[in-house]
Amino acid sequence: MTTDDSPTPKFRRRAEHRPDELLDAALALFVEKGYAHTSVAQIARTAGVSKGAVYLYFPSKQAILEGLVKRAVRPVSTAALTLLRGHPGNTRAALSGFLHQLAERLADPKTTSVPRLVLREAAAAPEIAEMYRREILAPTLPVLADMIRQGIASGEVRPVDPELTIRSLMGPIIAHLLLAEVFGVQPAAGLSLPALIDNHLDILFHGLLVPPELPRDA
Known part of the structure; x- marks a missing residue:
């Protein structure tokens, strides 16, 4: 008989972690097979549960994808927004911090796999693009x-179009x-987002061309 201070039964501990287990299984299959070619039954089999058990946590395959986005990418977005709002009046510090934090968090394969999946699958499954846009x-x-x-x-900033500027900022990523x-196609040094961010910020803040040599005093 289980007492209040006894260990949590195995099936209860597993139930608490089951959503993450299902999301891990789904992410592995989505990356390997693609979203369209992965079924809920395959996700259930990979996670070691019945198909009906999946629906206890996620009513559809799209809900599983939404769960992946909310677990992996939404915290990145939320933290970035907090950082941006914490640097009023210092655009350079806010932008540099935002992009570096983005690169640091996307270094986690579980996190970066989700936007990569969205980029790969959005054209064939418009609901993925719409969900990512919304979330x-x-x-x-x-x-x-x-x-x-x-x-x-x-x-601090020249008079530029803010919306077009955002596209220019995020476009390289x-x-x-x-x-x-x-x-x-990958760079010779590999797919390193921190290196890309450093290079992007250097060009953004300092320009691409070498400044012309200043004339020497006669």
Whole structure:
């Protein structure tokens, strides 16, 4: 008979962790087979449970994908928004911190696998793109645009189009993942987001061309 201070029964401990087990199984299958070619039955078999048990936690395969996004990527977005709001009046510090934090968190394979999966599967499954837009992009992009507007208002940032600027800022990261996931093209040094971020910020803050040599005093 179980007392209040006795260990939690195995089946109860397992039930508490089962959503994560199902998400881990789904992510492995989505990466290996693709979202469209993975069934709920396959996810259940990989996780070692019945198909009916999956539906106790996730009513559909799309709900499983949403669970992956909420587990892996939403915390990244939330932390980034907190960081951006914590640097009022310092666009450079906010932007640098945001991108470096993004790279650090995406270094976790479980985290970076989700946006890579979205990039790979969104064209064939529009519901994936819509879900990612709703959960991640919709709350994040306006804050980034407001940061640029505040920088313009304070005189720190040149008068640029905030929305187009955000696309220019985030574009290299998306292209980096897209080239690797869709076209199989990786830099010689490997798919290193921190290295990409450092290179991107260097060009962003200092430009691409070497400044012309200043004229020497006669």
